[in-house]
Amino acid sequence: MIRILVAHDMRMIRSALIALLEREPDFKVVAEAGSGDRVLPLALEHTPDVAIIDLGLPCAGGVAVGTCLRERIPECAVLVTIGPLDPVVLRQALDARFDGYLPKSASPSQLAEAVRKVAAGQRAVDPQVALAAWDGLGSPLTERELEVLQRAAEGAGVPEIAETLHLSRGTVRNYLTTVVSKLKARNRLDAVRIAASAGWLRADGWRRDPARRHDSPV
Numbered sequence: 001m002i003r004i005l006v007a008h009d010m011r012m013i014r015s016a017l018i019a020l021l022e023r024e025p026d027f028k029v030v031a032e033a034g035s036g037d038r039v040l041p042l043a044l045e046h047t048p049d050v051a052i053i054d055l056g057l058p059c060a061g062g063v064a065v066g067t068c069l070r071e072r073i074p075e076c077a078v079l080v081t082i083g084p085l086d087p088v089v090l091r092q093a094l095d096a097r098f099d100g101y102l103p104k105s106a107s108p109s110q111l112a113e114a115v116r117k118v119a120a121g122q123r124a125v126d127p128q129v130a131l132a133a134w135d136g137l138g139s140p141l142t143e144r145e146l147e148v149l150q151r152a153a154e155g156a157g158v159p160e161i162a163e164t165l166h167l168s169r170g171t172v173r174n175y176l177t178t179v180v181s182k183l184k185a186r187n188r189l190d191a192v193r194i195a196a197s198a199g200w201l202r203a204d205g206w207r208r209d210p211a212r213r214h215d216s217p218v
Helices: 011-021 036-046 062-072 087-095 108-119 127-135 143-153 158-165 169-182 188-197
Strands: 002-007 027-033 050-054 077-082 100-103
Touching (some): 002 011, 002 036, 011 027, 027 036, 036 050, 050 108, 062 077, 062 087, 100 108, 143 158, 143 169, 143 188, 158 169, 169 188
Parallel strands (some): 002 027, 002 050, 050 077, 077 100
């Protein structure tokens, strides 16, 4: 019997997911969580074999929750559900090297197969997720947005960035706000961290990304 913990913030979806899982004769859902802060306490209490974690969990992102779970209970396999396939969140999830990745559009049979795979110590990566990962390797930022963020990463303030790039201060602030929004960052510093870890910023200063093909006009 494979013991499963299900973590999803939407009760209706969570209930439907549990109902699907419990149709399988070798599955037993031992715990459910509606927020990220409940996952670890429930996992410690119920010792599941597999934790199915939605990456959009509130009170702690799914990536952080899954990472913590793997550190504290390494014998529990982590299978994450992703949707929509946001390139930044996807990169963070892949960097965490979880046991399995499924889009929310996966069929019940795909879900059951993935659970059995990760419970057996195998990896389960849906082809749709793998393709999205391949396509999402580039930055979601335009060239100008990356340039502004690069200057900010080098320690330049808004006035200096505006002067260097011949932009108004308001325009620079707008670019930085857009960058934070696109990267789903908490603030400007977090945006720099995300972009740097993804390899979109250069340690030796700004230069054009030759892979960029569809930058928005400035």
